[in-house]
Amino acid sequence: MGLKKMGVLFEFLVAAVVFSEMLLCMVEAKVHYYDFVVKDENFTRLCETKSALVVNGSLPGPVLYVNKGDVMYVNVHNRGGYKFTIHWHGVKQPRNPWSDGPEYITQCGIQPGTNFTYEVIFSDEEGTLWWHAHSDWTRNTVHGAIVIYPEEGSSYPYPKPDGEEVLVLGSWYTYDVNLVVEQDLATGADLPVSDAYTINGQPGDFCACSKESTYRWQVDYGKTYLLRIVNAIMNAEVFFAIAGHNLTVVGTDASYLKPFVASYILIGPGQTMDILVTANQPLGQYYMAARQFNTGKAGFPLYDKTNVTAILEYRGNYTPPASPSFPSDTLPLYADIPAGITFRNKLRSLHKQNVPKNITTQMYIVASQNQFLFNNSGNVTISLATSLNNVTWVNPKMDVLHAYYSNMSGFYTEDFPDMPPNFYDFVAEGLPINTTHPLRGTKVKVLEYGEEVEIVFQSSNVLNSSEDHPMHLHGHSFYVVGAGGGNFDFEEDPKTYNLVDPPYVNTATLPKNGWLAVRFNALNPGVWLWHCHLDRHLTWGMDTVIIVKNGGTPETSLREPPAHMPPCHYSPTIELRKREIVSTIVGGRDGEGLDTFGYQFQTL
Numbered sequence: 001m002g003l004k005k006m007g008v009l010f011e012f013l014v015a016a017v018v019f020s021e022m023l024l025c026m027v028e029a030k031v032h033y034y035d036f037v038v039k040d041e042n043f044t045r046l047c048e049t050k051s052a053l054v055v056n057g058s059l060p061g062p063v064l065y066v067n068k069g070d071v072m073y074v075n076v077h078n079r080g081g082y083k084f085t086i087h088w089h090g091v092k093q094p095r096n097p098w099s100d101g102p103e104y105i106t107q108c109g110i111q112p113g114t115n116f117t118y119e120v121i122f123s124d125e126e127g128t129l130w131w132h133a134h135s136d137w138t139r140n141t142v143h144g145a146i147v148i149y150p151e152e153g154s155s156y157p158y159p160k161p162d163g164e165e166v167l168v169l170g171s172w173y174t175y176d177v178n179l180v181v182e183q184d185l186a187t188g189a190d191l192p193v194s195d196a197y198t199i200n201g202q203p204g205d206f207c208a209c210s211k212e213s214t215y216r217w218q219v220d221y222g223k224t225y226l227l228r229i230v231n232a233i234m235n236a237e238v239f240f241a242i243a244g245h246n247l248t249v250v251g252t253d254a255s256y257l258k259p260f261v262a263s264y265i266l267i268g269p270g271q272t273m274d275i276l277v278t279a280n281q282p283l284g285q286y287y288m289a290a291r292q293f294n295t296g297k298a299g300f301p302l303y304d305k306t307n308v309t310a311i312l313e314y315r316g317n318y319t320p321p322a323s324p325s326f327p328s329d330t331l332p333l334y335a336d337i338p339a340g341i342t343f344r345n346k347l348r349s350l351h352k353q354n355v356p357k358n359i360t361t362q363m364y365i366v367a368s369q370n371q372f373l374f375n376n377s378g379n380v381t382i383s384l385a386t387s388l389n390n391v392t393w394v395n396p397k398m399d400v401l402h403a404y405y406s407n408m409s410g411f412y413t414e415d416f417p418d419m420p421p422n423f424y425d426f427v428a429e430g431l432p433i434n435t436t437h438p439l440r441g442t443k444v445k446v447l448e449y450g451e452e453v454e455i456v457f458q459s460s461n462v463l464n465s466s467e468d469h470p471m472h473l474h475g476h477s478f479y480v481v482g483a484g485g486g487n488f489d490f491e492e493d494p495k496t497y498n499l500v501d502p503p504y505v506n507t508a509t510l511p512k513n514g515w516l517a518v519r520f521n522a523l524n525p526g527v528w529l530w531h532c533h534l535d536r537h538l539t540w541g542m543d544t545v546i547i548v549k550n551g552g553t554p555e556t557s558l559r560e561p562p563a564h565m566p567p568c569h570y571s572p573t574i575e576l577r578k579r580e581i582v583s584t585i586v587g588g589r590d591g592e593g594l595d596t597f598g599y600q601f602q603t604l
């Protein structure tokens, strides 16, 4: 039976179920069908035209609308030149990792000329999430928002807004970034920095050749709007503000917050934020602006300094100003770390939360930048890497989920460490060179169903390169119970935890030279990726996988795989593992056997 016919039959069955449920006066989840036609289209930004892979011809891609608890089937047709996958960021997909999307973790890539239908299952999410490609750097142009309304018959926990607006923050490269990433990985060069940030696909008035196409949002005086903001930027947290207007933050990552009024927000890659804005200022035009929150090495000049803007404009009769006003007094500067911390400390869940208190698995995970030596066409070359507990993640040749479900050995090992291999002053300056050497492996952490897990992430300052890491977990949201500066204090810091109303999120930032404590219930059987949502760190290996085992009943076990999954043709595009590692750094600058970089190494 063709997919379409099956779809029609299924729709009929769903309609029958919905009808019988309606007779029982119950709210039934709706089923939605979407088609994503993904192909290369020409776009002109910053005075240059390039071809970019996009969904249904638009950048950002289409906004998907559902109600809480719905299901959607998205048939993704790859008519472009790259293989890719799609991830439904923040959608927990109970028992259904088959449709989660990360390449080599839960599936292999959808090859050009083929299609794959994702079944996206919503559960407790309500607010805003998003979808994006999850292979190579294709998510740069393959992404869009998901709006999740309350269940039919229920409403928001705040007065119903008069209207709403979606703003997707993105990054623009004037060249084929996948190609450049591939070259950089082959030669050990640093990964690319974007040429501009964008709001709904446009860099805005302050960028070259961009003034005509700046995104505009029209509002009526006196009305209150729900602004849904998605950070789809590849490698940066950003501050965002609107000139003259307060922002009332009411939700993040499709979970409600105790409302608070702010003059700016901080939003990291992967995060979403729901904000109420009242149009209560004199009729006019006001810039909505964002700029990078840069926590990288002081004095390191390579980051995108774009002030990306869109324009909030009032409807009505008035003479437009020569130039809209800019939020100069409220939008923090690039390196304003206190402004970042102040904002994050305001996040509290709307209601008291059922935070896990009987912890059965405790992990302390050090996130680090690293370096290693590899064979670059006969020359031993140094390259940057990243790691969690000194393990640089290496993608297996077949996805972990397939190997796990089919009991196939040789694709991963179950020995991701709960603790770092050695303890040192993680946040010190000028750490010795032997701290820079990671192991490479495909090491996963296995959890029993129902475990209550605490993970404390610790930032390391190896190579003097500590910076914020927005850590993202697939298949779950987690409670952010604490965060702070310096090395985590196992005695004192837990006393400061918020176990009452911590934010419930899918992405939270491990602060530069600090720590982040999170807790979650392992109630979703499957294979789930944990990773830094800065793509440069993800590409270099700052990821690991948790496997949550089945709970012993059908309702607590992984679902059957769909009839068709994209086959795993192994094609080395830009994965780290294509590089042949010739040696590991084992010593410092004063031992014997130093190579030309001054490192002692051991040939494998």
Ligand SMILES: [Cu+2]
Binding pocket: 468, 469, 470, 532, 533, 534, 537, 538, 542
């Ligand atoms: Cu990171």
